[in-house]
Amino acid sequence: MVRQGRYFGHTPPYGYDLKDGRLYINPIEAKVIRTMFDRYFAGDGVSRLVKFLNDPSNNMPRPRGSDEWSQKVVNACIKNPVYCGYVRYGNTGNKKYKNQETVMAKSDHEPIIDEFQWRRAQMLMEQRRIIGGRSGTGSYPLVGVLRCGNCGGPMIGHTVPAGKNGRINPYFGYLCNARRHKRVCTMKMWKRDVIEPAVISEIERIAHEMIQRAKMEPEPKDTQSERINIEAALFQLKQRRKKWMDAFDKEFISGEDLRDRLNEINQEEEQLRSLKQEETNAPQPISLDDLRDVRKTWDAANDQERKELIRSMVETAWVNEDGSVRVDLRMVF
Structure with a gap:
């Protein structure tokens, strides 16, 4: 299914709704995803993003099934290629499945951010991982x-x-x-x-x-x-x-x-x-x-x-x- 560009799963990622096996943008949640990437490019690290998203004064919708955002969830959002129009199956960083094949393919669902932005975020994340979070901000x-x-x-x-x-x-x-x-x-x-x-x-x-x-x-x-x-x-x-x-x-x-x-x-x-x-x-x-x-x-x-x-x-x-x-x-x- 993934090789054919189709979404695999019963639960849609945050920012999307799932209908008849296809992903459709959820406008309210998509705004949170765009805000997340914009602030990440502006210099916010993941911990600062979590603080911003959980601040009641910012009126940010919460992740599904939880009352607050966590670093794990924000990290997963930034790494997820679904937001630039791809679908993925396989190892996503879990060491338990490090030998599992990863399949990623272009999908026909509407992206929330463009591919250049997503790849830029991956580059920044890797740089900040190597040189430390504080150097990123x-x-x-x-x-x-x-x-x-x-x-x-x-x-x-x-x-x-x-x-x-x-x-x-x-x-x-x-x-x-x-x-x-x-x-x-x-x-x-x-x-x-x-x-x-x-x-x-x-x-x-x-x-x-x-x-x-x-x-x-x-x-x-x-x-x-x-x-x-x-x-x-x-x-x-x-x-x-x-x-x-x-x-x-x-x-x-x-x-x-x-x-x-x-x-x-x-x-x-x-x-x-x-x-x-x-x-x-x-x-x-x-x-x-x-x-x-x-x-x-x-x-x-x-x-x-x-x-x-x-x-x-x-x-x-x-x-x-x-x-x-x-x-x-x-x-x-």
Whole structure:
């Protein structure tokens, strides 16, 4: 059922109603799901989301069968691909079923959020899991991508308050985590107003080079067109399956012939779904236009928006002992 894009289960996920085996948006609950994702993108962690959803003054509907939201439920909502138009069956993070096959397929039910938003949320969740929750909501935009060019460790945000060591003004900077906690690295602490502009300048430099190179290179392949072609081919296979099933029902072909035809169709489907999964799992690209406007966007953004901007563009940024930086960008189209 899932491979055919049909919902498997008797209880619909929060945000949807189930009628005749199909999912339909529940407007009241869907608003909660959209609010959940919007606040997650704005910097709220799961625990802060739970607090917001359970606050009576915010008038948020409760989850089904419970008087309050929990971290487990909110986590499950953010991870659930049903909200971007997919259905899934199999292992969803339960270690007990870690060897179980997971099947995910595009469905025809109406999504509550778009697929880009859902994949962005998965990326953020993984980043916050690796570098810790507080770095996801702090005031240092480069935390999570900035690394020490000396030892390779993460650079963390560090504030030295005014008055400490006779300092007149507070000091905001990035410090190598290995130096702060283990004292095994000699990398100095770098001021925010030195490293952050250096990273933006490096992105601009890379963007300029890529734009010049793009003028002399052929156009890249149109991945959107490839996805459309795959969907069209899958639809045609679905129609072929129906045709052979009808032929069998009318006794035009034997059961053995039907099995042979369906096996051929299943093999073709598996190949197409593998191609589709590769396209789906590919990292979300950023555009040259985004890179070109990075300084303008940076200057107009607050710290949280700057954090989201950097994470959408940069895989890793390295700072060396001489203050020079190297930036590894995410996939660009």
